[in-house]
Amino acid sequence: MSPEAATSRFLASLKTPARILVAISGGSDSTGLLLLLFEALKAAPDLSISLCAATVDHALRDGSADEAYQVAALCTSKDISHRTMVWQGEKPKAGIMAAAREARYRLLAEAAEAFDANLIVTGHTLDDQGETLQMRGMRSEQISTGIADAMLFDRRFWVLRPLLFSYRADIRDFLRARGTPWIDDPSNDDVKYERVRTRRQLSLDAKAETNITGIWDERLALSSDGAGWLDRYFRLHGGLLGQVMPDGLSRDRTVLDYALGRLTAVFGGQPFGPGRAQMEQLLAFSAGGKPGRTSVGRVVFDLRRDGLYLARETRGIAPLILPPGSTRIWDGRFEVRNRSGATIGVEAAAAGAPSFLHSPEKTISFGSAEGVSYSVQSITPSTHSGWLPVPSTEDFAHLPKAAWKRAVASAPALYVEKGILSAKSARSVDLAPYFAPFDRFLTRFDFTFANRLSAVFSKAPYAEPPFKKY
Template sequence: MALLAVACDWARDHGRPLLALTVDHGLDRDSARWTAFAREAARAAGADWRGLSWTGPKPAAGLPAAARAARHRLIADAARDAGARVVLFAHTAGDVAEGELMRTAGSSLGRLRDWSPSPAWPEGRGLMLLRPMLDVGRAELRAWLKGQGSGWVDDPANDDPRYARARARASLLPSGEGGARAVRRGRMRGYGASSPGAVSPHPPARRSASGPLPLPMGEGYFSIDRAVSARTLAAALVCAGGGDRPPRGDRLQRLLTRLEAGETFTATLCGARLDAGPDQVLVIREPGEFIRRPAPPLLLAPGVETVWDGRWSFTAAEPGWGVAPAAGRMAALSRADRGRLNDLPSAARGGRPVLIRNGAAAPVLADAAVTARSLVEERLALALDRMTHEMELEPRAHGATPRNHLFSGTDLGE
């Protein structure tokens, strides 16, 4: 409710449209009433509003994580439908403290950052999350709302000791430092108009990286230095693999140890393959998965952007096209296409997508009727904080040279 108030003020001041989203998880008998409350509050504040619902069966175990993942997917889809590139979340200093406490107890919950990519993939591609209230205490926010004459809804699940988040919250003393002061200070911390219709989020200065950045090779794979940091290696692996879960714990640390020791080896993790040779270390898509688990080509609906393997997007101008991995199909390519594939490292060839027309046996690497775009490089740039301005998220016209965000701007943060 506090974020709604300050965001609406900011949107009016800068002539920007604002869409408020409410997710009904279907987990509480009062959820419909809460959704109606949110709808009326958003519209009274001057924002457009849309309700979203998490339908279908709910898991018996791991419910908070499943609800969080579903929420992010729904929000990402709604934001993309609305043409938005930035979503605001109202996490507070209390959420940060609870997360830190949960991690000390063994949780793999990620850390909240003020500016970060959407964790939903591929639904959240190109979408950033902004949390402008991370230095705001929950108690002072409530006091500020009371002073504004605004109400709010308390979800009883936040006090249910069956959930780790509720136990962490109960074990922490109420924290209100900085709340009302942060709301008064510029209303939307870190936001200002840089030009008509443009918004500039300015996150804190990044700390220096403990290792060099990956070098994009232009076909969805990377060359990395053996001194790579854990965070950078994890991001490179999950992006090259096309999945949505970064590696954690001992498996990632073992790779880092072997790299630092100068070993020559091949390892797979997160659907990616790490080839550590004497002269170069490559991170690519593991092509063996396509052979072990073959699948029919993914059909492309005309005019609809379709994501294949979490790594490439395709938009066909006409019906009849499908996309599949080159693995198992390379011999059927034309001589020219095979020559182009041969320019890639041998291990990277099988993971390259090919186009198939009306189920024909002869695939092609490209066709004028289908627009193809690798998502891997931009996703890695977002994950490593190389896009710190909303204007950098703007889609480019087909054929325009993309900016190399991995080698521009501030130092990479940890």
């Protein structure tokens, strides 16, 4: 699709009014995206859509600040509000690309918030898609969805890619016709990066011609089927113990693979589901019908006559310290917000209170970031004298004792380093379930499943995609 046609189609698809933050590095793709949107909106001022822009300076090489200044000058010439967001602090020596990606989206979200923008667009192209499919194809035999055309970041901002079906060469032709230069990032020629090596090896062959929209349609259908499976066959007990009903284990293998893989990631606090070999092991175990237990992806699966129970393993759960006013993710499973004036510690309940299931001394009301009411049982005076949140709206007596005890042993227990945690301080700590595979980066392919999972956990729904029809 030509860049102009892609831009027109994108703008026509948006709910209005809209304010778009353009992520612009100064390269040809993002510069082209900014000018394409600028010209299209100038020709159609009645669309109730406005633009702003942000450049993320990763501060990883000399000259990056000057490049950001050039981008700011371009935006000023078009009367487009612009901000340069600098990645501050020490950079990691390992995993720099992943860390830079995380920082980039975090800073873009901060810029969008400052500009009161409701969506972000990036300049990914069909060339990027071909490279991604090639790289993922070399790692796995599974069919990849490649780069998503829409992704929700941090449950707050949709990141859209209007030019994902346009070639870079056409975007550059568009810029040349207007006499607009772009910046060539030297890292795009550095062969120490996998993408650069792939780009040099990749020719315009059938890999770039993959029917990606057909693959997307299949994934969207699978997400919908997985959501239906959750409704019919999955139960959540106390926010800690999952149960797949027996009939759910005999459903379509593809749907079971999809749903169980993502539930494993959620209960294990991992951003990705298990690998293929582990999933084959789990599916074989689930279909075997023989009671027993197995561990996959930091999750214990307990197969019984009344279904398959799953809970986080109690080993390998690191403690977390939260200074006053801070918000952090504990074990990839809970978002913890400390509104108290004390420094709060969070650890697995089993680490500080092996006997907490017996004779709780008292119960207090406990808040959560989603507004769900919890009761909180004291742990024991002989340990940390902390508080353990367990939802009070369900009777747990009917659950297998060992499975339930294992689940609660992996729950977050709150404490203070010195002294006794007061009921007042405990009420000032908000806990909310956190979905590691979805809550930071959620592609639209998993949106329906993730949204249904939010309902199961009594969480607020995810922000709807900003399209007129979805």
